Amino acid sequence: MIRLEQLTKTFSQKDGTQFTAVDSVSLTVPEGEICVFLGPSGCGKTTSLKMINRLIPPTSGKVFLNGEDTTGINAVELRRHIGYVIQQIGLFPNMTIEENITVVPRLLGWDRKRCRARAIELMAMVSLDPKQYLGRYPRELSGGQQQRIGVIRALAADPPVLLMDEPFGAVDPINRESIQNEFFQMQRQLKKTVIMVSHDIDEAIKLGDRVAIFRQGKLVQYDHPDKMLAQPANDFVATFVGHDRTLKRLLLVRAEDAAVRQPTIDANRPLQDAYAMMDELDARHLVVTQQSGHTLGYVARRDARGTQGTCAERVRPFKAVAAPDDNLRILLSRMYEHNLAWLPVLDVAGAYLGEVTQDSIADYLSSGRSRGEVSSVLTPQAVPVRAVPA
Known part of the structure; x- marks a missing residue:
């Protein structure tokens, strides 16, 4: 563009x-x-x-x-x-808020009804009541409200x-x-x-x-x-x-970026199988799923040791989970809030996508990987490179 x-x-x-x-x-x-x-x-x-x-x-x-x-x-x-917004806002003090918002549309020949409809639409986007504010003047608004008007004014003509x-x-x-x-x-x-x-x-x-x-x-x-x-x-x-x-x-980094896929076990499998898998993986827990793919929770190693029955009988609910788009800052906060070392990452249907641990976060951040798949680095000696969407 x-x-x-x-x-x-x-x-x-x-x-x-x-x-x-x-x-x-x-x-x-x-x-x-x-x-x-x-x-x-x-x-x-x-x-x-x-x-x-x-x-x-x-x-x-x-x-x-x-x-x-x-x-x-x-x-x-x-x-x-081209919409233009500046730090000083630049609202016209002798115009109402509605008149300020519709300056460019009026210059472009929009009729009064269309201008008002556009002003009402944009006011709703910044949570300002049109009935309360459109007839006011800039001096009657707070600095934050004026800045909101400055932003939507730049959008009024749909540039x-x-x-x-x-x-x-x-x-x-x-x-x-x-x-x-x-x-x-x-x-x-x-x-x-x-x-x-x-x-x-x-x-x-x-x-x-x-x-x-x-x-x-x-x-x-x-x-x-x-x-x-x-x-x-x-x-x-x-x-x-x-x-x-x-x-x-x-x-910036999402849960799915730092998630590590771990083996899971079906809810109908014996607890002895779960313990054997955890022993082989040197793991302290195992996520329990149904045949449908839905995740039920997890079984702890100490609950499976020498215990008869199925995984479904000893499954524990998760204290907290992560969505794929949750950022790592949210995840770490959630881990510390609940005193957890790991969080399962589940999609909207409850399917298991992997788990994020404090170690997996550290590994991702120190690996050099990033969400920016395509880089356009320009140094003073470099030939300019056109950027493409990441």
């Missing part, structure tokens, strides 16, 4: 010298994904963002939207089809692309997390292609399908966030994402 090709911006300084703010940046953001631009102040991330909708004209290079070179598109017309310049930076931590969650759910529902500038590595990890790290105008690494944390391109990236980058990966 968005492709930057050798995008460059050079500014003339007062002393007559030239300063290159963005240096030959090339990357592709696939349709429906969120890409987060990260980097220290002055690295070129905001300048790169503003060149996409030509708030800043590029010195050289091209921007393609859905395969179309934007060079020949009128700048005003281009901006009307395929959304640009966001540190949109949640000025919001307090509690509201920020809430707005981030609302935005993430909206994006997944609406499938917008988003480029967001952020200074917050945790925000980038939480929201980004891909993260682009800039330094001194150059694109240093462009990857799935888990790939970036697992395999930083250089010392700068490793330092920038933090020395706790392995712990940050807990939010």
Whole structure:
């Protein structure tokens, strides 16, 4: 959906010298994904963002939207089809909330009924009552509410692309997390292609399908966030994402990624068979299943030792289980809460997919594997590589 090709911006300084703010940046953001631009102040991330909708004209290079070179598109017309959200929100104080939301649709010629319907639809997405808020003015709303309006205003005309310049930076931590969650759910529902500038590595990890790290105008690494944390391109990236980058990966890695498949036993099998299997595997438990594939629980080694009967008669229920999409941070919290060394991973039908242990989590995180299947690493000397969906 968005492709930057050798995008460059050079500014003339007062002393007559030239300063290159963005240096030959090339990357592709696939349709429906969120890409987060990260980097220290002055690295070129905001300048790169503003060149996409030509708030800043590029010195050289091209921007393609859905395969179309934007060079020949009128700048005003281009901006009307790209949503834009800034940290300062930028609501018009003399307009009601409804009028603020529908600014672009009205410019595009939408009728009043259609505009109002769109405003009501978007207000519901951010949990604001249209009857209560549409007639108010920005000064009558809290900062968090104003920021929500700023986000949905950018979506009002249903643009395929959304640009966001540190949109949640000025919001307090509690509201920020809430707005981030609302935005993430909206994006997944609406499938917008988003480029967001952020200074917050945790925000980038939480929201980004891909993260682009800039330094001194150059694109240093462009990857799935888990790939970036697992395999930083250089010392700068490793330092920038933090020395706790392995712990940050807990939010990105899913239970099914770190799960290890272990043998199971049918509920009708004798306990003696279960004990023999555990003895051979040097295991302390064995998951018990039915012929249908449904998981009943587990049998403990001490319950099976020298005991007659079937596994179904001595099966224990799980204290807690994991779903395939649960992240490792949730799993570890659940393990510590229930004082467990392992958790079974079950699908929605209750079928056993494997189990996650503290050792399997450590093995996965230290193995170098990541959820970013395709890497697009750019170093200052590297040839730009176009990213493809992971």
